[in-house]
Amino acid sequence: MEIHPQDLTLTFVCSRFPRKFLRHLEEVREIKARRIEEGIYYLEGDPVPMQLLIPPRLSPENNYWMQHLRGNLKRGNEIEELMKRYEEHSHSRWYQAAMDLIIRANWENVKEEKNMCEALRELFADELRESEEKGLAAGAEKKLISQVCAKLKRKICVEEIAGALEEKIEVIHTICEVAADYAPDYDVEKIYDKLKEGENRK
Template sequence: MGKRILQWHPAFQAALQIELSQSKDFLQFEREYNLTEKPLQIDTLIIKKDPGCQIEKSIGRIFRQYNIVEYKSPEDYISVNDFFKVNGYTCIYQANTEREMQIRPEELTVTLAGYHFPRKLLLFLREHYHADIKDPYPGIYYISGFLFPIQILVIGELSKEENVWLSRLRNDLQLAEDIEPLAKAYKGMEKNPMYAAAMDLIVRANWKKYQEGRKMCEALRELFEDELKEREKQGIGKGIEQGIERGIEQGKADAVLELLGELGPVPEQLRMQIMSQTDCKILTAWIKLAAKAASMEEFAACIAE
C-alpha cells in the first residue's frame, strides 16, 4: 500500500479546542477562515465572544478579541517566512472590513504553533529587530516589538499536565509518559467528535506504540481494543503501518533538507545520504542538528561522527 499522508491540521484544531474547553463559552473557533474570496486562509481564527473575559489556560492568556493561529506539523518547522506570512494575514484580516478600524489593531494577536524550537527565527528577530523574547510558561515564547502581540508555542515543550492533548500531538509518544495519560483523558469521551479527531490522528501517528500499549496496559487494551481491531480491518495494520512509517521518514528527511536549504544549496551526495536514511530517530536528531548548524560543513561533520 502506498504512502498515507497524516492529516495533522484537523487534529490540531481539535486538540486546541480541547485545551481551551474551559473557556469554550467565551470563544468561537473558525477553521481555515477565508481571508478573501480567493483561497487565502488562516489556519485558525479564535474570536472572543466576550472581549473582556480572561482565558485561564497559559496558551490563551495572550488572547485579545481576534486571535490568528498558524500551525506547523511535526515534519515542518516555523520559518522566518512563516512569521511574516502570518503577520501579513493578520494585517489583511484587520483591513478586509466594511468600515475603517472596524477591527482595532490592538485587539489582534498572533500565535505560531509548531513542534520544533524556531532557533533561526528567534535569532533573526533579535539580530534584525532587537525583538524582546520572553518565555513566561513552558513551551510558550512571547515576542514583543511588532505590530501585534505574538506568541510561539513549541508543542513538545508545553506542560503535559496543563495541555494534555496539545502537548502530545506528536509522532514520538512514549507509553507510560504520554499514551497512558491520554487513554485516561479519552475514556468516556469516545463519542465526542473533537476528542475522536485528535485521538484518531495520534493513534495513527504512533501506531507501533499503541499496539505495544494494548499488549502491556490493561486499561489501554480495554479502551482501544474494538477501535484498533476496526482499524486493522480497514487496512491500518502491517501494510498501513509501513506506509505511515515511510511517510514519516520522508517528511523528516524533507524537513532536514528544508532547514539546510537556509544555509545554501545542499550538495547532491549529502542530499542522497539524508533521503536514504530510514531510521526515524536518526532523522529526528538530524532535524535538530540542521536547525542549530551554522554551516553545511558543520552539519555534515556532525552526522559523520
C-alpha cells in the first residue's frame, strides 16, 4: 500500500535546542521552525510534515510521555512513576510503542528496577532474558578468571592450570596473558574488562 507524504510526519527529538541544525535547514532547504508551545516546533517549508521535540523543555503535565523521550531517566521515583502510568495503558499499541522507545533509550537503568510492572516485563521479556543470561555468563567467566589468578599466584604454569580446571589451554593462555598486566594483585574485574575489550575488537 502506497503511503502519501501528507500522511507522514517526521519527528526530530533533541535533548537541547539545535541552533546549527535549524540554521542549516533554513539556509539550505528554506525550512523554518515555528514554536507551537514550549519544546514543540513545526518545521515548515517542506512537502513532508515535520516537527521538532525538545523533551527537557516540554511540560510534564501536558506532554508527559513525550517529555520522557530521552535517554537520561533517573532510577527510583522517575522510572517507577513511568512504569505505574504505563501499566494503566499497557493495552494500547500507541503506549507500547512510546514505552518501547523510552525503555530502549534507558535500558541500563530500567533493567535494574526491581518493581518493574508485569506488563513491562512481558513487553521486554526477550531483553530481560538476554540480560539475565549475560549476567550468568559474566559470573561464570569471572569465577574462572579468579581461579586462574589464584593458581598464578602459586606460580603454576598454564598447562597445569588448564588441566586442573579442565579448560582448553588456549582459553587459559589468553587469560594468563591479560592477567600478567595486573600481577601480583590480579584484579579480576579489570582482567575481565580487558578480555571483553579484546573480544569486541575481533
